[in-house]
Amino acid sequence: MHSLEVINLCKHYAETLLFKDISFELHPGEVLAITGWNGSGKSTLLRIIAGLVRPSSGKVEMFLQGESIAKESRRRFVGMVAPAFSLYEELTALENLEFFSKVRGIAYDRKSCLGMMERTGLSENANKLCRNYSSGMKQRLKLAQALLHNPPLLLLDEPGCNLDSKGMKIVENIISAQRQRGMTVIASNEKREVDYGDRVINLSE
Amino acid sequence: MKSGRWITETGSSTYLSEAAAIWLRDLRGEFRTRYAVNAILMFAVTTLIAVSFSIGSFRIGEAEQPFLYAVLLWIILVFSALSGLSRSFVKEEEAGTMDVLKLSARPQAVFLGKLFFNLTLLGALELIIVPSFILLMNYEIKLPGLFTAMVVSGGIGLGGGTTIVAAMIAQASARGALFSVLSFPLLLPLMITAIKGCEKAAVGANNPGWPEVRIAVAYSIVMIVMSLFLFPLIWEE
Numbered sequence: 001m002h003s004l005e006v007i008n009l010c011k012h013y014a015e016t017l018l019f020k021d022i023s024f025e026l027h028p029g030e031v032l033a034i035t036g037w038n039g040s041g042k043s044t045l046l047r048i049i050a051g052l053v054r055p056s057s058g059k060v061e062m063f064l065q066g067e068s069i070a071k072e073s074r075r076r077f078v079g080m081v082a083p084a085f086s087l088y089e090e091l092t093a094l095e096n097l098e099f100f101s102k103v104r105g106i107a108y109d110r111k112s113c114l115g116m117m118e119r120t121g122l123s124e125n126a127n128k129l130c131r132n133y134s135s136g137m138k139q140r141l142k143l144a145q146a147l148l149h150n151p152p153l154l155l156l157d158e159p160g161c162n163l164d165s166k167g168m169k170i171v172e173n174i175i176s177a178q179r180q181r182g183m184t185v186i187a188s189n190e191k192r193e194v195d196y197g198d199r200v201i202n203l204s205e
Numbered sequence: 206m207k208s209g210r211w212i213t214e215t216g217s218s219t220y221l222s223e224a225a226a227i228w229l230r231d232l233r234g235e236f237r238t239r240y241a242v243n244a245i246l247m248f249a250v251t252t253l254i255a256v257s258f259s260i261g262s263f264r265i266g267e268a269e270q271p272f273l274y275a276v277l278l279w280i281i282l283v284f285s286a287l288s289g290l291s292r293s294f295v296k297e298e299e300a301g302t303m304d305v306l307k308l309s310a311r312p313q314a315v316f317l318g319k320l321f322f323n324l325t326l327l328g329a330l331e332l333i334i335v336p337s338f339i340l341l342m343n344y345e346i347k348l349p350g351l352f353t354a355m356v357v358s359g360g361i362g363l364g365g366g367t368t369i370v371a372a373m374i375a376q377a378s379a380r381g382a383l384f385s386v387l388s389f390p391l392l393l394p395l396m397i398t399a400i401k402g403c404e405k406a407a408v409g410a411n412n413p414g415w416p417e418v419r420i421a422v423a424y425s426i427v428m429i430v431m432s433l434f435l436f437p438l439i440w441e442e
């Protein structure tokens with residue numbers, strides 16, 4: 001059983017304070033929505049939770065069966081989607097998933113990768129180079145990549161970015177499925193996405 | 206604190222299998238885009254042709270040939286490497302794939318994967334440039350075994366040095382200039398040793414124990430081991 005604890009997080013760049021004293025706990029089955037004005041630090045907060053950015057003060061702890069997971073290992077228990085992330089454009093979608101399976105230490109299984117592509121509505125374009133994908137298809141592939149290792153913690157930064165209504169339905173299904181086995185943090189200003197959250201933290205307040 | 210090897214539901218992975226996945230991905234990407242290969246080969250071939258036409262064998266005295274040819278060969282190899290090997294990390298930053306890679310792979314596996322990729326490129330470069338140089342310059346080598354060992358060990362050291370510098374400069378602005386400026390002092394001892402070794406191989410000098418090859422091997426080992434320790438610090442924010 002996993003849990004996430006964020007304690008008094010504060011982040012500033014030079015003189016600019018992004019946010020301070022952010023604290024919360026998250027347990028399996030819970031969805032937390034983070035909202036706030038542009039530049040309020042939503043994406044940065046997600047990146048800190050993922051271990052990609054150091055906080056100015058405070059700490060993030062993730063627990064597995066009561067034991068704290070070291071920061072360098074924590075990243076690998078996290079699945080993250082963000083607008084700033086890109087996948088390898090010179091590879092096909094299937095090759096991207098194959099690559100991320102292998103570097104994450106998952107025994108590569110073409111069938112389960114194809115299953116993941118089907119789940120995100122990309123199975124017909126599995127062998128197409130990513131550079132030929134539309135922005136919505138790229139977003140779907142990012143979702144597939146983030147889910148490959150069944151992460152206990154799913155961080156979704158603007159998950160509906162570039163998605164059509166079918167794509168939004170896929171996001172909704174992913175969040176529902178994640179409720180059954182893990183935790184989700186969504187950063188967004190879209191009402192529909194914020195509404196998925198059981199709790200909301202507004203960084204502009 | 207739980208920090209050991211990450212084991213998934215379906216199996217476990219080692220640094221080497223993750224590094225191999227990164228190496229193969231880079232090779233596949235390079236095969237399709239040819240960014241680094243084009244940069245390195247264009248530089249190497251044009252320099253080689255310029256050198257062979259302007260200071261070919263007819264302009265250099267026989268006594269000076271072993272030393273001067275060794276200098277020219279290593280200048281071509283080192284600067285060709287500098288023109289393209291930074292791409293291994295820079296392309297991750299430019300393409301926006303760095304963060305996903307940070308989330309997915311362990312730092313040491315990333316370093317090893319990139320090192321293997323750079324060594325593959327350097328191996329290919331040496332396979333093309335060294336025989337061409339020997340043919341075009343009419344470069345006579347009395348001890349081919351020593352010469353080959355020097356080129357191989359020097360190439361490994363060159364790969365190790367450039368890979369860690371490429372990682373350091375990937376997130377900086379003015380990367381191109383920084384890469385050359387930081388790499389040059391780091392590679393200078395290796396370059397001097399390699400030149401000396403190649404000169405001895407050409408002259409056929411009595412050279413028991415191949416000290417230059419041993420120095421280059423030691424340099425490569427130190428560079429790669431130190432980089433494996435340092436890289437996680439560079440890889441973090």
